[in-house]
Amino acid sequence: MSAIASPVPPAHPVTDVPPVVEEVLEDAERAALIARIKQLLKAQDAVLVAHYYTSGDLQRLAEETGGCVSDSLEMARFGHAAKASTLVVAGVRFMGETAKILNPEKRVLMPDLGAECSLDLSCPAEEFIPFCDAHPDRTVVVYANTSAAVKARADWVVTSSIAVRVVQHLKERGEKILWAPDRYLGDYVQRVTGADMLLWQGACVVHEKFKAEGIRELKRQHPEAAILVHPESPPEVIAMADVVGSTTQLIRAVETLPNPSFIVATDIGIFHKMHAVAPHKLLIEAPSGGKGATCVSCAHCPWMAMNGLRKLAHVLETGENEIHVPEDICRRAARPINRMLEFAGQQSIPVLGRSGE
Numbered sequence: 001m002s003a004i005a006s007p008v009p010p011a012h013p014v015t016d017v018p019p020v021v022e023e024v025l026e027d028a029e030r031a032a033l034i035a036r037i038k039q040l041l042k043a044q045d046a047v048l049v050a051h052y053y054t055s056g057d058l059q060r061l062a063e064e065t066g067g068c069v070s071d072s073l074e075m076a077r078f079g080h081a082a083k084a085s086t087l088v089v090a091g092v093r094f095m096g097e098t099a100k101i102l103n104p105e106k107r108v109l110m111p112d113l114g115a116e117c118s119l120d121l122s123c124p125a126e127e128f129i130p131f132c133d134a135h136p137d138r139t140v141v142v143y144a145n146t147s148a149a150v151k152a153r154a155d156w157v158v159t160s161s162i163a164v165r166v167v168q169h170l171k172e173r174g175e176k177i178l179w180a181p182d183r184y185l186g187d188y189v190q191r192v193t194g195a196d197m198l199l200w201q202g203a204c205v206v207h208e209k210f211k212a213e214g215i216r217e218l219k220r221q222h223p224e225a226a227i228l229v230h231p232e233s234p235p236e237v238i239a240m241a242d243v244v245g246s247t248t249q250l251i252r253a254v255e256t257l258p259n260p261s262f263i264v265a266t267d268i269g270i271f272h273k274m275h276a277v278a279p280h281k282l283l284i285e286a287p288s289g290g291k292g293a294t295c296v297s298c299a300h301c302p303w304m305a306m307n308g309l310r311k312l313a314h315v316l317e318t319g320e321n322e323i324h325v326p327e328d329i330c331r332r333a334a335r336p337i338n339r340m341l342e343f344a345g346q347q348s349i350p351v352l353g354r355s356g357e
């Protein structure tokens with residue numbers, strides 16, 4: 001008899017969500033920090049890899065210094081290909097860990113080790129592993145937004161851009177899935193593929209707050225706008241989307257679709273790159289809980305916001321905030337990540353694009 005009675009696991013409650021605190025800089029300090037960081041990157045043989053949800057300053061700096069701006073796995077793949085011996089990951093902790101797993105010989109630093117992710121926090125390994133053990137008949141598929149220890153227990157790691165293809169493939173092989181941690185992405189994948197999926201009940205504190213009614217109202221005001229939705233959003237929001245996709249896929253939609261305007265349901269950090277690829281298009285924030293309303297983090301991830309130029313300069317100067325992953329976990333977590341990368345390669349699927357591609 002398993003210790004877990006319910007077929008649907010509760011997620012670990014995530015209560016300690018910090019407020020969104022953006023770095024505020026005067027122009028002179030910004031310019032001085034950027035110049036200093038450029039010197040330090042060279043001196044430390046380091047390269048900056050940043051996620052699309054980080055500040056425009058960090059994204060610009062990554063591109064100007066030969067780093068990259070992308071989503072998490074491409075950040076790691078980029079780091080692997082890069083000659084630099086140090087990777088500085090501006091993003092959240094699981095991104096730094098993934099970079100380390102795929103590049104164990106490199107030093108991986110992060111501006112703030114407190115930059116968590118509510119999906120990762122909702123799925124601690126000590127709760128997840130017994131749940132997997134209680135369902136040995138299921139293939140364990142986890143989203144990239146998980147700890148190294150959770151990945152080490154998985155058969156597959158997926159990103160939002162490839163989740164449907166991987167699960168479709170597993171379903172065709174007759175496999176039943178245990179999915180973690182995002183219940184909305186899991187529900188979306190389940191509806192598209194029809195696979196038998198048991199879903200961990202985690203959620204992203206940013207995306208779960210997008211409101212279908214508010215988006216409907218915006219669409220009435222902007223009937224020409226395409227609605228772009230990240231699949232970590234609730235099903236009624238996904239149902240309204242013209243495009244459901246990863247950050248890279250949503251950026252590509254803005255670049256390539258003929259619409260003059262877009263209603264965007266994902267973290268507002270993405271607007272930096274969207275404006276860059278389509279400067280003449282109108283980008284409209286999808287409403288979430290609203291300022292002062294029920295959401296703790298209205299359309300901006302409080303943990304992504306912990307990254308900034310001051311902290312970046314500090315870690316390059318001191319070598320603090322290095323990511324360490326125990327060797328055994330690193331080795332086991334690399335297997336399901338590499339399985340996904342090989343699958344993507346065989347099917348000629350660009351797992352994740354990155355800026356400049």
Ligand code: 13P
Binds near residue numbers: 070072161245246
């Ligand atoms: P992407 O892989 O689409 O960039 O998503 C990462 C993420 O954390 C979204 O909230």
Ligand code: SF4
Binds near residue numbers: 145303
């Ligand atoms: Fe995690 Fe959501 Fe932040 Fe992405 S936006 S890192 S899923 S909390």
